[in-house]
Amino acid sequence: MPSGWIAQLHQAALYTDEKLIFSLFVEQIPEESAYLANTLTDWVNNFRIDKVIDLTQPENNG
Template sequence: MAHQQITQGKCHRDKRQITRIIALTAYAFEDDRIASLQVGCDDYIAKPFTEDTLFDKIAHHLGVRYCYAEKVPPDSSASPPKIFTPDLKTMPTKWIAEVHEAALDLSDNKLYELIAQIPQEKQDFIAAMTSLVDNFQLEAIATLTQI
């Protein structure tokens, strides 16, 4: 991710800071959005959401503007290792289903527990899975483990 710098927009005349609350929830029904707004939230985002959606909401509510550094071409040695389907297929179906569910639940702790169950001789597979979790690529894990 490129380095970000935030510049503050207009200051409040009375110099008090207003705390903005954006509800982040797994519930996507209109009633849930309305309930969040009624209890004092300023906005609402339902999972799954993109990083851009969150940054747009923050910019809107805080009056900030993001200044991004120039993108640097990715270093091929820094990119996460590829997971090969044959490695994944050697794992029990129940394990694959648990990995899929943990990825959908955004549970990195559960994913690390499941990665610990991969046989030690599959170091490349362990490293690839760990890299995906470390780099918040849970959507990629969910896609790879769809049964």
């Protein structure tokens, strides 16, 4: 996923903005990346925003 999208997801996770997180999934994750969308959805639904934050940390994106 593009770095701008990752940064947006990171910010949404930091603010625990589930509505924004889900809108980023639905609107921007391509169908061929369904596994990513399903994994992120599972984490959010199970209150594992910490995993989303860890995944989107800037040092993990370089």
